[in-house]
Amino acid sequence: MIQVQARTEPSTLMTFASPFLAIVLTLIFGSLLFTALDKDPLQALHVLLILPLSDAYNISEMLVKMGPLLLCAVGLALCYRANMWNIGAEGQLLAGALGGSTVALMFVDSNSAFAMPLTLLGGIVSGMAWAGIATLLKVKFNSNLILTTIMLNYIALYLLIWAVHGPLRDPEGFGFPESALFSDATLLPVLSDSGRVHLGVVFAIVLALFAWFLLAKTHLGFKIRVYGADEPAAIYAGYNAKAISWFVMLFAGALAGLAGVSEVAGPIGQLTPNISPGYGYSAIIVAYLGRLHPAGAIVAAIFLAILYMGGDLAQIEMGIPIAVVGMFQGILLFFLLACDFFIRYRIVPLREKMA
Amino acid sequence: MSETLKNQSSSPRLELLNITKQYPGCLANDQICMRLMPGEIHALLGENGAGKSTLVKTIYGVVAPDSGQILWDGHEVEIKSPSKARDLGIGMVFQHFSLFETLTVAQNIELCLSRSQLHSIGDLAERIRDLSATYGLNVDPDRFVHSLSIGERQRVEIMRCLVQSVKLLILDEPTSVLTPQEVAGLFTVLRKLSSEGCSILFISHKLHEVTEICHNATILRGGKFVGDCQPANETPATIAKMMVGDLAEQDAGYEKAFGENIVFTAKNLSLAAKHPFGTTLKQINFELYKGEILGIAGVAGNGQEELMSIISGEDSRTLKNTLILDGRDIGTQSAGLRRRNGLAYVPEERLGRGAVPEMSLSENTLLTHSRGFVQSGLVNWKAVKEYAKSLISQYSVKCHGEFSEAKSLSGGNLQKFIMGREIGQNPKVLICAHPTWGVDVGAALAIHQALLQLRDQGAAILLISEDIDELFLLADRMAAVCDGHLSPVVRAEETSIDQIGQWMAGTFINESEQQEALA
Numbered sequence A: 001m002i003q004v005q006a007r008t009e010p011s012t013l014m015t016f017a018s019p020f021l022a023i024v025l026t027l028i029f030g031s032l033l034f035t036a037l038d039k040d041p042l043q044a045l046h047v048l049l050i051l052p053l054s055d056a057y058n059i060s061e062m063l064v065k066m067g068p069l070l071l072c073a074v075g076l077a078l079c080y081r082a083n084m085w086n087i088g089a090e091g092q093l094l095a096g097a098l099g100g101s102t103v104a105l106m107f108v109d110s111n112s113a114f115a116m117p118l119t120l121l122g123g124i125v126s127g128m129a130w131a132g133i134a135t136l137l138k139v140k141f142n143s144n145l146i147l148t149t150i151m152l153n154y155i156a157l158y159l160l161i162w163a164v165h166g167p168l169r170d171p172e173g174f175g176f177p178e179s180a181l182f183s184d185a186t187l188l189p190v191l192s193d194s195g196r197v198h199l200g201v202v203f204a205i206v207l208a209l210f211a212w213f214l215l216a217k218t219h220l221g222f223k224i225r226v227y228g229a230d231e232p233a234a235i236y237a238g239y240n241a242k243a244i245s246w247f248v249m250l251f252a253g254a255l256a257g258l259a260g261v262s263e264v265a266g267p268i269g270q271l272t273p274n275i276s277p278g279y280g281y282s283a284i285i286v287a288y289l290g291r292l293h294p295a296g297a298i299v300a301a302i303f304l305a306i307l308y309m310g311g312d313l314a315q316i317e318m319g320i321p322i323a324v325v326g327m328f329q330g331i332l333l334f335f336l337l338a339c340d341f342f343i344r345y346r347i348v349p350l351r352e353k354m355a
Numbered sequence B: 001m002s003e004t005l006k007n008q009s010s011s012p013r014l015e016l017l018n019i020t021k022q023y024p025g026c027l028a029n030d031q032i033c034m035r036l037m038p039g040e041i042h043a044l045l046g047e048n049g050a051g052k053s054t055l056v057k058t059i060y061g062v063v064a065p066d067s068g069q070i071l072w073d074g075h076e077v078e079i080k081s082p083s084k085a086r087d088l089g090i091g092m093v094f095q096h097f098s099l100f101e102t103l104t105v106a107q108n109i110e111l112c113l114s115r116s117q118l119h120s121i122g123d124l125a126e127r128i129r130d131l132s133a134t135y136g137l138n139v140d141p142d143r144f145v146h147s148l149s150i151g152e153r154q155r156v157e158i159m160r161c162l163v164q165s166v167k168l169l170i171l172d173e174p175t176s177v178l179t180p181q182e183v184a185g186l187f188t189v190l191r192k193l194s195s196e197g198c199s200i201l202f203i204s205h206k207l208h209e210v211t212e213i214c215h216n217a218t219i220l221r222g223g224k225f226v227g228d229c230q231p232a233n234e235t236p237a238t239i240a241k242m243m244v245g246d247l248a249e250q251d252a253g254y255e256k257a258f259g260e261n262i263v264f265t266a267k268n269l270s271l272a273a274k275h276p277f278g279t280t281l282k283q284i285n286f287e288l289y290k291g292e293i294l295g296i297a298g299v300a301g302n303g304q305e306e307l308m309s310i311i312s313g314e315d316s317r318t319l320k321n322t323l324i325l326d327g328r329d330i331g332t333q334s335a336g337l338r339r340r341n342g343l344a345y346v347p348e349e350r351l352g353r354g355a356v357p358e359m360s361l362s363e364n365t366l367l368t369h370s371r372g373f374v375q376s377g378l379v380n381w382k383a384v385k386e387y388a389k390s391l392i393s394q395y396s397v398k399c400h401g402e403f404s405e406a407k408s409l410s411g412g413n414l415q416k417f418i419m420g421r422e423i424g425q426n427p428k429v430l431i432c433a434h435p436t437w438g439v440d441v442g443a444a445l446a447i448h449q450a451l452l453q454l455r456d457q458g459a460a461i462l463l464i465s466e467d468i469d470e471l472f473l474l475a476d477r478m479a480a481v482c483d484g485h486l487s488p489v490v491r492a493e494e495t496s497i498d499q500i501g502q503w504m505a506g507t508f509i510n511e512s513e514q515q516e517a518l519a
Helices: A012-036 A041-053 A056-081 A089-107 A115-141 A145-165 A199-217 A219-229 A231-236 A241-268 A279-289 A294-318 A323-344 B002-008 B052-059 B082-088 B105-111 B115-121 B124-135 B150-162 B180-195 B207-213 B236-244 B304-312 B335-340 B361-368 B381-394 B411-423 B441-456 B468-474 B497-504 B507-518
Strands: A002-006 A345-349 B014-023 B026-036 B041-045 B067-072 B075-077 B090-093 B168-172 B199-203 B216-221 B224-229 B262-271 B281-289 B293-297 B323-325 B343-346 B429-433 B460-464 B477-482
Touching: A012 A041, A012 A323, A041 A056, A041 A294, A056 A089, A056 A199, A056 A219, A056 A241, A056 A279, A056 A294, A089 A115, A089 A145, A089 A241, A089 A279, A115 A145, A115 A241, A199 A219, A199 A241, A199 A294, A219 A231, A219 A241, A219 B361, A231 A241, A241 A279, A279 A294, A279 A323, A294 A323, A323 A345, B014 B052, B026 B041, B026 B052, B041 B052, B041 B180, B041 B207, B052 B168, B052 B199, B082 B090, B090 B150, B105 B124, B105 B150, B115 B124, B124 B150, B124 B180, B150 B180, B180 B199, B180 B207, B180 B497, B207 B236, B216 B236, B224 B236, B262 B304, B262 B460, B281 B304, B281 B460, B293 B441, B293 B468, B293 B497, B304 B343, B304 B429, B304 B460, B335 B343, B343 B411, B361 B381, B361 B411, B381 B411, B411 B429, B411 B441, B429 B441, B441 B460, B441 B468, B468 B497, B477 B497, B477 B507, B497 B507
Parallel strands: B026 B224, B041 B199, B041 B216, B090 B168, B168 B199, B293 B460, B293 B477, B343 B429, B429 B460
Antiparallel strands: A002 A345, B014 B026, B014 B067, B067 B075, B216 B224, B262 B281, B262 B323
16 A cells, blocks of 8 residues: 655655656657547657757747747746746737837838837837736735736737737738738847847847846845745745735736737737737746746746647648647646645555554 | 542553654654553643654544554553544643634534534533533633633633543643633642542643642653653752753843833834734833843733734834834834844744745845845855854754755744844844743753843843743843733832733723723
């Protein structure tokens, strides 16, 4: 017989092993899923996980997908560290895209050097404003942050759809729900000739490293960690709880907004109704897969970006529906949370009762 | 007294043989043997973590022992659950009561009776009144529990055991929440129960109570049985010596001190309760002088928590011109600003408030002590670690090092660490709540000496405690709180345990109201 026993101290080994265990279990159950769909599981896993890294073009496409995932995940990791359950990265990303596009469209016929910085600023401020609404409701009225951020995601989505059908629609676009193409002065520079890797990807990595520094080395980062780990201790120590809440939420909003504007002013080049395949939601998985640590988020964002790429390729090469990628992500998060159980508990054989 | 006991009956009511319980990383009980005769009042003594709680939980069926035997009236039994224990006739009153505040006394008692028990009792309220009269418990079955004082609630818990015809009553630190007068009342009840043949197992930290009431005592240390004695033949000092060596003797007879310069004033402090069962503070006035310890006695829940959180600033409601620190109005300042202006605070809960459980001791040092360790927003972790190491050695905190998580420390060691951290900030005023609650004698000595040293350096200390002996040991001036009122403040030498005990029960409230009416 076996028995579940609480560990006296959390296991460091399991803290790091749990994501890998979860990935292995996901691969096993994913294979069963593909078998049930009458697809060759080995070929499916190859397309899903190996092919995205097979050549320079695929790698660059993977990095393009990693950028927004990482930006959103770093902000979320900080929020979750401070016990602020922000599920609204998707809405903040869309708000950033919408706000950035509004600025970008003022520079359609311009070569101004300010075009790109102002566009980025527009996106960042919009993302912060969107996060600010939920934060205000939380701080002033103690409303449930999970609910308000999720609802604001939908509001942002429909606001964006309204804008591309209405005020931001290209007057010469034959009635399609799209904005005019942004001018070259507005677009983020591409870093290499062969792919679409743009400045936004660099922002993501730099900001992830900055967040790491913030948590590890600064007094503010320490206060964030205390506030998340033990709120009564933070109040006892005299930390300003409201200021910490505002900081992490606005930081997350700024990063998600930057992710959104980097998409429209990067690979897409205009505002369309489908600018995000759910980056803001997948970023929640990235944040947890990366152990709420900014450095971990880099590794996790690459993994999820590979899955996104693989999903596209699997659709093209094997006719596997894109929804399967969503299921794959769901299985991964499920196993991740399940494996985390072993950080605080262990399973031991039941001892025979001593006589 | 033990002579008569032996005559009453020759077979023990309860016998424990080689009880052993292993928790992860800790052998809580190691081959413990104990014997209880009918009608015996037996003390179970030991420092914190000695294994007393584990042992009584084993008897009450909450914890299953790994090995060993329990004999009840001479027969081996396996007590698998508290309800099995109650069927045998074992009753237990825990330190933290398990009563529903919104129900009446009778309803609370009814809840833990089985259908057949209820049937055999008949009219429960009548039975409660009968027992109440027989034992002088003074428990009214129709009152709501939230309207009862702590002492009354404890009597409800005892009543709950009595209605089930208890043969062994276990009391876990029953006197720690009572006024001296209530303790005397409790002892009368226990003696009557004992004379009727009920065995009583009594856990306490207060040794003079043990010598007063207990026939026999079993002493545990580090999970092991270290000896037994007849407390009537011993003094508190000799028993303490058996528990911990000879530290207890050193912890006595400190000099009193009196300050002259006021450093902190609370003026007409009135504040509505935040929670339905909280206490409203009513017109509290006191002054703190440099270089003195002001002790505030009181039964838990009479406004101490509210008073501390409004002074520390944790309660963020602002008050104008009621709290003056060093000539400055701090009533409108945030908790962080008050700290920077020289206020330090040792809270009642160490883990989860005074220290973050999952963080290391160096991180917990930075929690409240950031002066000198933060420059332009960046933490100098190397300096923090060095300082944490010096705190650990200066206050003899037993741990693996400054990297140890706070939750890996025992209560006493963590308290020494927190005390050192707060004192290390050279506060002008230190608020200190229950500094040695649940702390072993050795750590208590160290904490007492640290407090006195801080006082002698010129700081003012507001000491809030439920332990009257400790207050008389340390405080230079004393007062008591009751129901949100503060009694007059008097010199410790000019008052008595009796007077403070009456103030804790609120006798001063009518006096002061009468005086107001006259004036």
